[in-house]
Amino acid sequence: MRMLCAISALALTALLPAQEPPAGGRGGRGGPALREFLGLGPPPDAEAAERGAKLFSPNCGFCHGEKANGASGPDLVRSPVVLHDEKGELIVPLLREGRPDKGMPAFAAMTSAQLSDIAQFLHLRVELTANRGTYKTLNVVTGDPKRGEQYFNGAGGCAACHSPTGDLAKIAARYPPDQLQNRFLWPGGGRGAARKVTVELPSGEKVSGTLARIDDFSVDLTDASGVRRSFNRDNGVRVDVEDRLTAHRALLDKYSDADIHDLTAYLVTLK
């Protein structure tokens, strides 16, 4: 379907911080980059943290919770002592001496290396909490595949353009379920991103190609021979941008969340 200068933004910003996304979109702000942005200090030592987890669970978990986020004893992930510590310099002495006045025993029998491993476990817990670049989507396959198939062939109108044995064959082998869900909701970052544009000049000449850039004042396209061409949008120049995602766009105002989850449950069967 063609629309006069259709407007389809292709933003795929996966991780949006509170104030505004810093540079980089999807994939551009993984854990390490975000850790630097957050100013979290030296990264935790994963191996030491794994050893520390085994010590933490039997010795500390009962009071502070298995994930250190508090039980009868305080939350240690949001603890100022832990957050001010860099590599055990505050945590290790505290563990060794305990806080007898607050009912916390001293762990004097543990070696410095063991106490340091516990400190690294706590730093890993901070990392997994504060650094949203480390977050993982949980299970999105909660819908009914049969209803999803009905929606695909019926109300959703998906079958008009797509086929489970054609373009979508083995689609579930290509994408994990959460990516699959995001992609059918809005495939704009994939093949849908390449939009055909036709520029009609006042002379009547038409130039077509792949849209490279557009604003209110000019349009750039790459023509069939691979040459990038730029046109001013004044003096009667007409611009038509093809929008192949109109049907996807329209569905976003129609889906119930259950429809989405049913569709996902159906699409993950296409392996």
Added chain:
Amino acid sequence: MNPRTLLFLLPVLAASQGLDPKALRLFQPPADTWPTYNGDYSGRRYSPLAQINAANISSLIPVWTYRIAGVGPQRGVGNPVIKSTPLLVNGVLYFTIPDHVFAVDARRGRLLWQYDWEDHGGHLVGQRGVGMYGNWLYFLGPDGWFISLDAHTGKERWRKKVADEKLQYFTTTSTLVVKNHVLVGVGGDAMDVRGYLESRDPETGELQWRWWSEPEKPGDPGSDTWPNKAAMDHGGGMTWMPGTYDPDLNLLYWGTGNANPVYAGQSRKGANLWTASIVALNADTGKLAWWFQASPHDTHDWDNVETPVLFDATVDGRPRKLLAQAARCGYFFVLDRTDGKNLVSKGFVGVNWSKGVDGKGQPIPDPAKEPQVDGSLINIPGGGGTNWPPPSYNPDTGLFYVNAARGYSIAYLTDTDEQPEGYGGRGGGLITEAVLEALDVKTGNISWSHAYPSGTFGTSFSGILTTAGKLLFTGDPSQNLIAFDPASGKILWHYHLAQNVSNGPSTALLDGRQYLIVGAGDTLYAFAQRGAN
């Protein structure tokens, strides 16, 4: 000394003494001064200057640029981006990026001095500018340092610690000076800290009062909107944008950020006052006069810090003191600023997260649209319906202008623990479209809108300035500075910059010549009419 001599000396005295307190007004700063982040206390970002106007806009040209040199990529954010609105006082522009303050000659674009701060943490996501009191400037390092500088030299006068960056607080706001108070807000979402706003002494930097974004203890007013003290102590509600001020009512109007944990609301059942709200505070005491909550029990990271714009208008034949906000949650609100009573609550983008509004005009959140493990579809982009970049209210048109974001996102819950922490989820963006909207303040209806063909604003978002010259200045997502007709939305003029407009444009008259000042990425631009002076 006879009176005539005294009169002659006055401008010299004024220059040496810095900012004249009389320049700080509710509406309309002196023509040659831009004395606060928003220019005046109202936050309207409307200038009565009309030398540059719709009839002569084609003669507007850049007269100088100042490009930040020698800073390089900043930790975690890349190249410097000017998000601050420069102050303009006695012919000098004072502006900032994270860790740096610049004083530049407004007539020539020459650097007068530069102040460099070495941070030890905090987020460098932005720095919105300085506050000024007499000859003193007030700057925030990202790591919770409140720093006073001599405006003549850029020399540090003193510094005070106002927030603990190790707890993931950070400080990006422009300070706001009101009487003998410097208002200092804080940011920080990653580790569930408690928001606050401080008033500090402009001479000594000492604390005068602190207002907390949550009640202190069970039984206090507002505590019935939280399950327990621990939830309040970690409830968020950051104050990271400068508010506005009505000198007659002596009330500060401040926006508060989202509740914490950000996307995971299961451990903080209730409305979570006073997060995601507009609060009216007595400027001398910090005492809460009234509040209006834009996103009760927020679970979408919708900080409500967008400028609460003050304006006066006649409604149903009665003159009213009003406040308007285009909120990140997608609603446009108009309130009576004397008591917070609601006149308008209307979505300016999709608002499928709410089931309508309550008797106070506050949105009612739909629990089904909270983030879910398998995702819930929201018809607002991941970053919200707008963000911090300043909007404008134009009394000539009666319209409120905002660069909005239309689109869709899917909100995921990633922390299902009974006691979640941090963000606990995310709002995955699907579509984001940038659109300039003009909203009728009496109805909230969209009078006109302009969708930018290139789509999203992405990483930077432009603020808005309107003037009595029948002009609206803003930036699009394609590096264009554009002048629109504020009545119709027609494009009158544009100029292609090297980067997107990244701050709120400002204007002032110097030596009889009107300047337009715009920040775009690492460069400050000054525009004026060709041939004038």
